[in-house]
Structure formats: structure tokens, C-alpha cells
Amino acid sequence: MWGQLYEQTANMISFILRRDRIRLPIWIISLTAITVITASAFPGLYSSDQERQAIAETMKNPAMTAMVGPGYGLDDYTEGAMMAHQMLLFTAIAVAIMSILIVTRHTRTDEEEGRVELIRSLPVGRLANVMAAMVVLLGTNILLAVIIGFSLFSLGIESIDLQGSLLYGAALGGTGIFFAAVTALFAQLSESSRGTIGYSFALLGVAYLVRAIGDVSSEALSWFSPLGWILRTEVYVNNRWWPLLLTVGIAFIIGGVALYLNRRRDLGAGILPSKPGKKNASPLLQSPFGLALRLQRTSIIAWAVGMFILGASYGSIFGDLESFLANNEMMRQAFEPIEGLTLTEQFLTMLMSIISMICTIPPIMFVLKLKGEEKRNRTEHLLARAVSRMHVMGSYFVLSVLFGFLMLLLALTGLWLAASSVMEEPISLGTLYQAGLAYLPAMWMMIGLAMLLIGLIPQMTGITWLYLGYSFFVVYLGGLLQFPEWLGQLSPFGHIPQLPVEDLNILSVSVLTGLAAILAAIGFIGYRKRDLAG
Numbered sequence: 001m002w003g004q005l006y007e008q009t010a011n012m013i014s015f016i017l018r019r020d021r022i023r024l025p026i027w028i029i030s031l032t033a034i035t036v037i038t039a040s041a042f043p044g045l046y047s048s049d050q051e052r053q054a055i056a057e058t059m060k061n062p063a064m065t066a067m068v069g070p071g072y073g074l075d076d077y078t079e080g081a082m083m084a085h086q087m088l089l090f091t092a093i094a095v096a097i098m099s100i101l102i103v104t105r106h107t108r109t110d111e112e113e114g115r116v117e118l119i120r121s122l123p124v125g126r127l128a129n130v131m132a133a134m135v136v137l138l139g140t141n142i143l144l145a146v147i148i149g150f151s152l153f154s155l156g157i158e159s160i161d162l163q164g165s166l167l168y169g170a171a172l173g174g175t176g177i178f179f180a181a182v183t184a185l186f187a188q189l190s191e192s193s194r195g196t197i198g199y200s201f202a203l204l205g206v207a208y209l210v211r212a213i214g215d216v217s218s219e220a221l222s223w224f225s226p227l228g229w230i231l232r233t234e235v236y237v238n239n240r241w242w243p244l245l246l247t248v249g250i251a252f253i254i255g256g257v258a259l260y261l262n263r264r265r266d267l268g269a270g271i272l273p274s275k276p277g278k279k280n281a282s283p284l285l286q287s288p289f290g291l292a293l294r295l296q297r298t299s300i301i302a303w304a305v306g307m308f309i310l311g312a313s314y315g316s317i318f319g320d321l322e323s324f325l326a327n328n329e330m331m332r333q334a335f336e337p338i339e340g341l342t343l344t345e346q347f348l349t350m351l352m353s354i355i356s357m358i359c360t361i362p363p364i365m366f367v368l369k370l371k372g373e374e375k376r377n378r379t380e381h382l383l384a385r386a387v388s389r390m391h392v393m394g395s396y397f398v399l400s401v402l403f404g405f406l407m408l409l410l411a412l413t414g415l416w417l418a419a420s421s422v423m424e425e426p427i428s429l430g431t432l433y434q435a436g437l438a439y440l441p442a443m444w445m446m447i448g449l450a451m452l453l454i455g456l457i458p459q460m461t462g463i464t465w466l467y468l469g470y471s472f473f474v475v476y477l478g479g480l481l482q483f484p485e486w487l488g489q490l491s492p493f494g495h496i497p498q499l500p501v502e503d504l505n506i507l508s509v510s511v512l513t514g515l516a517a518i519l520a521a522i523g524f525i526g527y528r529k530r531d532l533a534g
Helices: 009-019 023-045 049-058 062-068 079-106 108-112 115-120 128-153 162-189 193-217 226-231 242-264 288-295 297-315 321-327 329-334 343-375 379-383 389-422 429-437 440-456 462-481 485-489 506-529
Strands: none
Touching: 009 128, 023 079, 023 128, 049 079, 062 079, 062 193, 062 297, 079 108, 079 128, 079 162, 079 193, 079 226, 108 115, 108 193, 115 128, 128 162, 128 242, 162 193, 162 226, 162 242, 193 226, 193 297, 226 242, 288 297, 288 343, 288 389, 297 343, 297 389, 343 379, 343 389, 343 429, 343 440, 343 462, 379 389, 389 429, 389 440, 389 506, 440 462, 440 506, 462 485
16 A cells, blocks of 8 residues: 555656756755855965954854854864854755755645646556655755765865765755755645745744844754754864754654645645635725735735844844944954944944845745746736736736835834844934835845846746845855955945945935836836736
């Protein structure tokens, strides 16, 4: 009987590998390249022990601990310890995103679009599809771990030894395996791909926030986060393997539960029941904007709560930040006294770009929902009525812009409220809003790019995510790795003045806003003229 449940799993694995023959290599090559480039840059940037220890001092403040994790090996901050401390967490998050997207694509998305039903009409086991997806991700993450491990060791850097390099790669692979299993579980609980991705990303976000709060205030709390487990491997310092074994062991348990639920549930249904709709639609729902809002109501609420908590988690560590900056020689040199501004307000500019890019994720998701509706042949039913394409696309555009502003506002408000509760001299709310809302034109630029791609080449909307990832990479690591200034200028976030340290550059902000409007306008024109899917 068990053999029948998994019949043709090998062929399903081959089928998935055939479909993702380009997607998987791109992920593996990109993650490996970023890791190797970053590691190879450290020896040239910090060539002496004094320079590395100076950087280690800057990493001891609560803000950096919340952002990248606790610093192991700060007393002897070698290139290996530096690499693990500053890169492991964010690379692990990227690997988790890869696993979430690919597992969703081959489970719930295939089920939604009828491909699983077609496959099951053949002599294929009931669990073959989910098992094949999990095996492919297991193999992909193992391969990624091996490639990254040996690539790091091949650099020949003394402190980046073989054992630590293999553990570094294995930590990334273990994170990917864990979130692949989690996504397979959510694919059984939810009845849609949107819900599967939403639950999975929500868990990833909660894992990051719990780890951040725990690393700053209570280490025991960090053990409730899988990202906290990975950081406890202490790569290149103590090289602990058992937290990785814990991560993979729990992943296999979760994967087993996912297979059990897949066997029991009906095709197309989810374990979590959907609430029945109302008999009569509300007046708001009878408009394209109301429909777009209703379709994404749960996602909007979840992201709004998440952004507020994100801001609050960073604001909660501002109480000790002023004394740390004042007592740290290197930080005093980095932040020259500016009349009328505290050291905390100057340090705040370093966080604004990161927060603004995280807040850009939900509005991009909101506007790309239009492409998802078209792909599932739902848009044509709406356009068959007396509704114009411009009205439909405009509804998603307005929704994205409006709630993008709201996400950033909530994150800033959460940061201010938390910071005010722990600081003797709270940051001015007006100063905080000015510094954060200055990034709105960059957010609009990303929304405009998504609109352009939806209107002209909807198959390439993934470019928007690649561009946002590039922006995060060059902005977050640009100063650390001393990238050329022009690399940062290729991102819209690199043109935003860092208020209140810098003056507001009306020209650059206006140019970004104008370019965003032009991109969106071209997208509207293209969407009106092109053929729709279905």
C-alpha cells in the first residue's frame, strides 16, 4: 500500500527538474556568487587585526545584534567570524525564500491550476507529487551546501577553514530544508497558493523578529526561532553541528506531517476551512478597487501588523544606543557631531533604507496580484462586464501605492513608540517621519517597474524582485564592502537623501517620482493594448 502512495515518484522528480532546469541553477549560482564575492572582499577591506577589531566594536551595539544576530568571536574578529556574523543570517533568509517559492510552485500552485489532477489521472501515487517536490528541494539544498562550503574553502583564507566552510554551507542548506518542509505543510493547510506563500513568509518574518528580540533581550527566546538555531552553530568560531541536526530533524518531522495531511485531504481543498462568503456583496465589493482590496485583505492586515512589529523591534533597542555610540571611539569618528542632532538620530539613517526596502515588499506583492489573477483566467470574467482595463489596473496601482505608504508609516510609528518607551530623550516623531517617508519615491519607482512589466512583458515580473534584491545587497553591503558609488546609484534607494543628516534633495526626489510615473504610464498603455492570458 505504501508503495502505491509513492508510485512514479522518481519520474515526478525528473519532471520537476526538467521544469526548473533554469530556475534552480540560477538560484544556486546567485547565492554562491554573492557568498564567495563577499567572503573574498573581507581580507582586502580589513587587512589588519586592528581594523577588524574596530569593526567588531561597532557590531556590539543592540541595533546590529538585532539586525544580523549575536556576535561570536568578536574578541578575535577574523575574516571567518566576520563572514559568518554579517552574512549567514541574510543569506539563510534568501535560501528560505528560494525553498518557499519553489515548493509552493510544485504543490499548491500546480494543484490550483489543475496539473496535479491531470497527473493523478495517470498511474501516479497520491503522495508522489509532494514527495517529489520535497526530495528535489532536499537535493537542491544539499547541493547548495556542498558548493558553497567548498567554494569558501577554496578561497584559501586562513580563518575560513574546511570544517567551518562546510558548516556554513550546511547551515544554509538546513535552513532551506526546514522552510521547504514548512511550506509543504502550509500547502496542505491552505487552499490557495497565496495562502501557502503568505503563511510561509509570515513564519519567516516571525522567526526573524523573535530571533531579533531574543538576541537583544533574552537568549532563551531566540531558541523559539529556526533562524536562532542556525546562528547558534557559531560558524568559524566554535563550529557547533548539533543546532543544525536539530533544524534538519524537526524539518523531517514537519515533512512527515505534511505527507500525512496530503494523504487525508481532498484534492483542491485545504485542512483549514475557508469561511463562507456573504449572500450579498457590499457596495465596496461591487467596484474593481473593492474587489482588489477584498482579495488581499488578509495579506494587507498581516503585513500591516508585521511592519509595525518590525519597527517596534528595532525601536526597543534604542535605549542603550546613545551611550554605546558615545563610548565607542570608532563610532564617534564615523558620526561627526552635527549641531541639533543626537548620535542616535544620525545612526537612524542607517536603518531607514533597510526598513524602507522591507516595506516595499508588500506593495509589490499587491500590484503583482493583478498578474496572478490574469494567469488564473479570472481577469477576463471581470473585463467581460462594463469595466475597462485601465480601471482594473488602476485599482491595483492605487491599492499598492496607498498601502505601501501605510506599511512604511506603521513601521515608523512602531519604531517611534518603542524607542520613546526606552529613551530618556525620545526621537522627534516629525524627524522620524521625514527620514522614513523620504524613501517613498524609491518605493514608487519599484511599483512603477512592476506596472511596466505587467503591461509589457508579464512573464518577466520576477525582474522586480531581482532588482529589489540587488538594491538590498548594494545598500546593505555597499558601505561595508566599499563598493563603487555607481553601484548604489543604480538602485533608486541609492538616490534618497539620508535625512536628517543630509538636506532634502528636491531634484533627485522629483526625478525618481517622475520616472515612477512614466514607468506606470507605459505599463497602463501596454496593459490596455496587449492580449490577456486565457
